[in-house]
Amino acid sequence: MGDELWFAEQFEARRPRLRAVAYRMLGSLSDADDALQEAWIRTTRSDGAAIESIDGWLVTLVGRVCIDMLRARRARPEQPTGTWLPEPVVSVDGSLDPEHATLVADSVGLALLVVMESLDPAERLAFVLHDMFGVPFDEIAPIVDRSPVAARQLASRARRRLRGTSTMPDVDVPTQRRVVDAFLTAARAGDFDGLLQVLDPDVVFRVDAGSRPGLAPALLTGAADVAEHTAGVGPRFATLCEPALVNGAAGIIARSGSAVVAVVGLTVVAHRITEIDLVLDPDKLAGVTISQ
Template sequence: MEDATWQAEQFERQRPRLQAVAYRMLGSLSEAEDAVQEAWLRLSRSGDEAINNLGGWLTTVVGRVCIDMLRARQARREDFVGTWLPEPIVSAEDGDGPEQQTVLADSVGLALLVVLETLTPSERLAFVLHDMFAVPFEEIAPIVDRTPAAARQLASRARRRVRGAPTVPDPDLAAQRKVVAAFLAAARAGDFDALVAVLDPDVVFRVDTGSRTRLMPTLLTGSADVAQHTAIQGPRFARHCQPALVNGTAGIVARTSTGVIAVAGLTVRDGRIATIDLILDPDKLHRLVLAD
């Protein structure tokens, strides 16, 4: 009994890190919870197996579980039409205290998760574990059944893909909020010129409608097309919107009397909006928990 209690206590200490690894691997809070739970089940069944480094052992298990889940997801998505976006993490827009800053420092934006979704499962694992959690390639290699040198190459390929996309926002959160406020004001007014002014010329607008009937485009690029669409739809839709923190950056949440109907993550770079990731998938919104 004492050994089981100690094991459970040690696992709970590891849980936040394991959850963070799994979310970055899967882009889904619910699937991340499933992966971490599977790690606990395997640990509880390990019996007398000698585990010298519990944290490393659990990270290996979660990594392998996530790879299997990503491969299964890819197989299910062969007939998927449209854009898939991650499950968002949404919190109150106000608040700049130490706890809030800790959340921001440990966050990962939706735009980055979208790029990670384009990687192979092995590339994603190598990048997430090494670049985000400083796991040595010697420990990553057996998880992906490669040599350390090959694991390094996987992370290098992933890194090039990430660097080639607008995933890192301006560091000043207050400045991000001003840009998002200007975007919302222009959207409410249906002001095409004001929208163009706040959008990056090469802005990417992605929409995840889930299983809903697609009454809007799931991908738009360029400030003119995005501004035109927003100017038409904005006055009706934006009246339900309010600022929020979405995955640690300035974003938008839309609510009606029935609850949350949309979440938008925005990447503000050089004072303009470079990406907009709009989540309308009711399954993801239904699971959404707004943190205070």
């Protein structure tokens, strides 16, 4: 009973950080909560006296659970149709509460999570634990059944695959907001030329409609195609939209009454929008908690 109480205190004190680890690994808040539940169950079978550093031990425990979940996800024969996007973290007042801020620290936007989804589970774990949470490679190595040198190589390979992608936004949120506001103004007016001015020539527009495919094209690339589509649907859709922080960056939410019907994550690089991620999946939107 003494160990159980001690584990409970340590686990709860570190829950925001552990949830952030799981979110980066899984790209899903609901899956992250499942991972924490499984990690908590595993603590009940552990000996607290044998643990040298509870911080590192809990992070690696959650990492073990997450890599098991990622491998199970990849092993499923059925794959979802359309485009997959992460569950967004949203705020409407320009700030995030401490737990939400921990979730999306270090510019972990929707676009970066999409790219991270393409990584091998072991690469993703090595990158997340080492580069984002400072876990030493000798602690990562047993989780991925590799040597510390091989674990370092996994993180390096992940880093190379992420480098050069247009997923790291301008750090100045007010600048992002000005670009997003210009985009929203042009969308409301159906202004094709105005949209072209704020879209990167190689912009990528992804839509996750979940169980409702056909609501919008799953993928568009290039400023002309994205501007044409946005100008066509914008005057109707944009009337429901309002500014928000989406995963810590300037974004948009759409509401019908009190219900959130869409979340739009935008990546602004050099004053142009390079990525637009539109979440329409009702299951993911049902889990959206507006931090305000």
